[in-house]
Amino acid sequence: MTMQGRKATIYDIAKLTGASPSTVSAALSGAWKARRISEQKVELIRRIAAEQGYSTNMQARGLRQAKSGLVGMIIPVHDNRYFASMSQSFEAFARDRDLVPVIASSMRDPMEERRIVETLISYAVDSIFIAGATDPGAITDLCAAANMRHVFVDLPGPGAPSVISDNYLGARMLTQTLLAGVQPRRNPARDRIYFIGGVATDYATARRIEGFRDVLTEAGLPPSPEQIIACGYPPKRAMQEIAALRDRLGDLPAGLFVNSLTAFEGVLGHFVHLPPGSFDRSIIGCYDYDPFAAYLQFPVHMVRQDSHRLIEEAYRLIEDPAPGITVREVEPALIPPRTIYAGPFGEHG
Amino acid sequence: MTMQGRKATIYDIAKLTGASPSTVSAALSGAWKARRISEQKVELIRRIAAEQGYSTNMQARGLRQAKSGLVGMIIPVHDNRYFASMSQSFEAFARDRDLVPVIASSMRDPMEERRIVETLISYAVDSIFIAGATDPGAITDLCAAANMRHVFVDLPGPGAPSVISDNYLGARMLTQTLLAGVQPRRNPARDRIYFIGGVATDYATARRIEGFRDVLTEAGLPPSPEQIIACGYPPKRAMQEIAALRDRLGDLPAGLFVNSLTAFEGVLGHFVHLPPGSFDRSIIGCYDYDPFAAYLQFPVHMVRQDSHRLIEEAYRLIEDPAPGITVREVEPALIPPRTIYAGPFGEHG
DNA sequence: ATGAAAGCGCTAACAA
DNA sequence: TTGTTAGCGCTTTCAT
Numbered sequence: 001m002t003m004q005g006r007k008a009t010i011y012d013i014a015k016l017t018g019a020s021p022s023t024v025s026a027a028l029s030g031a032w033k034a035r036r037i038s039e040q041k042v043e044l045i046r047r048i049a050a051e052q053g054y055s056t057n058m059q060a061r062g063l064r065q066a067k068s069g070l071v072g073m074i075i076p077v078h079d080n081r082y083f084a085s086m087s088q089s090f091e092a093f094a095r096d097r098d099l100v101p102v103i104a105s106s107m108r109d110p111m112e113e114r115r116i117v118e119t120l121i122s123y124a125v126d127s128i129f130i131a132g133a134t135d136p137g138a139i140t141d142l143c144a145a146a147n148m149r150h151v152f153v154d155l156p157g158p159g160a161p162s163v164i165s166d167n168y169l170g171a172r173m174l175t176q177t178l179l180a181g182v183q184p185r186r187n188p189a190r191d192r193i194y195f196i197g198g199v200a201t202d203y204a205t206a207r208r209i210e211g212f213r214d215v216l217t218e219a220g221l222p223p224s225p226e227q228i229i230a231c232g233y234p235p236k237r238a239m240q241e242i243a244a245l246r247d248r249l250g251d252l253p254a255g256l257f258v259n260s261l262t263a264f265e266g267v268l269g270h271f272v273h274l275p276p277g278s279f280d281r282s283i284i285g286c287y288d289y290d291p292f293a294a295y296l297q298f299p300v301h302m303v304r305q306d307s308h309r310l311i312e313e314a315y316r317l318i319e320d321p322a323p324g325i326t327v328r329e330v331e332p333a334l335i336p337p338r339t340i341y342a343g344p345f346g347e348h349g
Numbered sequence: 350m351t352m353q354g355r356k357a358t359i360y361d362i363a364k365l366t367g368a369s370p371s372t373v374s375a376a377l378s379g380a381w382k383a384r385r386i387s388e389q390k391v392e393l394i395r396r397i398a399a400e401q402g403y404s405t406n407m408q409a410r411g412l413r414q415a416k417s418g419l420v421g422m423i424i425p426v427h428d429n430r431y432f433a434s435m436s437q438s439f440e441a442f443a444r445d446r447d448l449v450p451v452i453a454s455s456m457r458d459p460m461e462e463r464r465i466v467e468t469l470i471s472y473a474v475d476s477i478f479i480a481g482a483t484d485p486g487a488i489t490d491l492c493a494a495a496n497m498r499h500v501f502v503d504l505p506g507p508g509a510p511s512v513i514s515d516n517y518l519g520a521r522m523l524t525q526t527l528l529a530g531v532q533p534r535r536n537p538a539r540d541r542i543y544f545i546g547g548v549a550t551d552y553a554t555a556r557r558i559e560g561f562r563d564v565l566t567e568a569g570l571p572p573s574p575e576q577i578i579a580c581g582y583p584p585k586r587a588m589q590e591i592a593a594l595r596d597r598l599g600d601l602p603a604g605l606f607v608n609s610l611t612a613f614e615g616v617l618g619h620f621v622h623l624p625p626g627s628f629d630r631s632i633i634g635c636y637d638y639d640p641f642a643a644y645l646q647f648p649v650h651m652v653r654q655d656s657h658r659l660i661e662e663a664y665r666l667i668e669d670p671a672p673g674i675t676v677r678e679v680e681p682a683l684i685p686p687r688t689i690y691a692g693p694f695g696e697h698g
Numbered sequence: 699a700t701g702a703a704a705g706c707g708c709t710a711a712c713a714a
Numbered sequence: 715t716t717g718t719t720a721g722c723g724c725t726t727t728c729a730t
Binding site for chain 4: 368369370371372375384385386387390409411412413414415
């Protein structure tokens with residue numbers, strides 16, 4: 001054990017072991033069978049390197065090999081159960097491949113999104129996973145110019161493979177469930193199901209609205225435009241909108257399809273001020289799952305997207321790209337109220 | 350707009366603009382006042398660079414400057430509201446400094462923790478933030494050997510500055526609140542407050558147990574050992590333990606101090622099977638805040654640790670290190686039941 | 699079975 | 715005001 005100032009390099013180890021830098025490099029990087037270095041020497045080099053606290057300078061290796069050992073992912077926000085579990089899976093699969101994950105959040109800002117992609121390219125990441133992109137076209141352009149492999153998760157992008165969850169199916173399932181549970185009170189406006197949250201031009205939201213609309217239409221209850229309140233993702237907006245809706249209706253609607261956890265947070269922010277029992281005549285659903293939302297004061301039907309499989313498939317698509325632009329769909333699951341689902345990392349805390 | 354195979358380098362731009370590589374470098378890196386390059390030339394270089402889709406190769410720059418522009422952080426898990434909001438803040442502050450955050454989760458595995466530190470060192474990150482370390486000593490050793498600046502968040506480490514939240518105070522506040530709310534039923538064992546979750550040897554948990562114990566002792570109710578169930582963080586363990594406890598007592602205890610969100614998830618997993626009304630005679634508290642936990646079927650008193658300030662202070666300590674080993678404490682806040690708190694990123698979704 | 703040397707793309711001294 | 719050159723630490727031919 002030595003060391004003080006500078007970090008040890010292969011030259012230091014070379015000097016200490018009497019081998020050449022290239023031998024040290026090969027011994028330490030595992031490329032030593034090909035070079036047929038004696039096991040003895042490898043042992044010695046390994047020992048001395050460990051003693052010196054040597055570790056490969058990844059910037060140098062990366063520069064030389066024109067790759068970094070990093071993988072990038074862009075998510076809208078960290079502080080959201082859906083994306084947080086994506087991060088967890090992304091990291092796990094990255095580790096399996098000895099890659100270091102770099103996860104950045106865009107706050108759903110297209111400008112920020114592009115900045116992040118440029119940064120990741122600068123760092124020569126292996127590939128980029130883009131979840132919940134707001135401007136997939138721009139991203140593909142940037143990546144194409146830099147010859148960067150990328151995959152879209154959660155919404156399809158042009159010119160790159162995508163793995164998305166079946167939003168149409170999920171929305172249908174949730175809407176059907178809500179529909180089966182509405183308790184009419186002879187108040188036409190109130191007795192409808194409302195859709196709240198998300199951005200209507202976002203792919204995922206658009207597909208969910210389609211599912212929502214189709215199920216209602218098939219039931220002979222085609223939704224009017226004011227039933228679809230795509231007020232964005234920020235909690236505050238959803239809070240304002242649900243308050244306004246309740247004002248208009250004089251009550252909560254018979255059914256509520258909340259389109260994201262963040263919108264649901266806002267809805268909850270409003271509910272908090274309501275007297276208990278206010279929800280008895282409403283049925284609530286949320287697209288996306290949160291364990292704590294499973295046991296609220298009122299039952300909540302949730303759709304759980306399988307973020308783990310989403311990421312797994314995304315890695316697959318990146319690693320052996322099929323010819324043409326692939327779009328792979330993963331089925332979401334309906335989680336009944338009061339159900340705690342333990343994810344793939346449930347053993348940890 | 351050109352480009353096909355290789356990415357453009359400063360040499361390409363140099364050739365295209367008739368300037369030298371170093372001029373191009375200076376023009377593009379912003380170091381050009383010092384070099385007094387004519388604005389004209391800078392403009393030209395900028396334009397051509399943009400046209401060529403040039404972007405700095407950060408591995409090369411990093412190798413040359415012996416730093417990478419990356420900052421590392423280690424958290425136990427991504428999928429947890431407390432650590433997820435830390436990530437969000439960590440990223441925001443990193444961006445302010447033009448640094449790229451690399452966030453890795455250790456799953457509270459000391460081995461993994463060390464592996465991550467080594468990896469981050471290999472990538473020459475600027476500094477490392479360690480949240481919820483399980484083996485701070487080992488981390489400091491590794492960092493010291495590599496001369497790596499680091500800061501402990503959430504628990505104090507040896508040989509490096511730390512910024513922690515005042516766990517003792519938070520636990521006192523929460524315990525006092527619970528104590529004030531217990532509804533005795535003349536059943537000595539049941540009428541007590543139980544502490545569940547966490548690892549007794551972890552710093553944070555230890556401090557919280559102290560606070561818990563002290564408040565109870567001051568109230569003339571010194572806790573017996575079986576009142577403190579430090580069964581770890583995994584939800585499943587907490588679920589088993591709360592079930593066992595309920596078996597022993599024949600009922601839920603009068604008060605429950607849940608020591609983390611993950612343990613709380615487990616507790617909830619048990620509660621789900623209980624008939625409604627089971628909680629009317631229990632008062633529940635949770636150390637750490639989750640917006641969805643604010644509106645459960647039963648009221649929950651929560652302690653919100655100010656992760657944003659924690660991270661802010663940590664950056665401060667890293668950037669101008671005070672002489673000696675600093676430990677800075679940040680006060681947590683008690684959040685009453687049914688309160689939705691909007692964090693610093695509440696505008697986003 | 700091993701060593702010498704070139705070069706990845708950049709920046710920083712040093713010249714001019 | 716700008717150009718030349720060395721070198722960051724590594725991998726990789728090419729010799730031997």
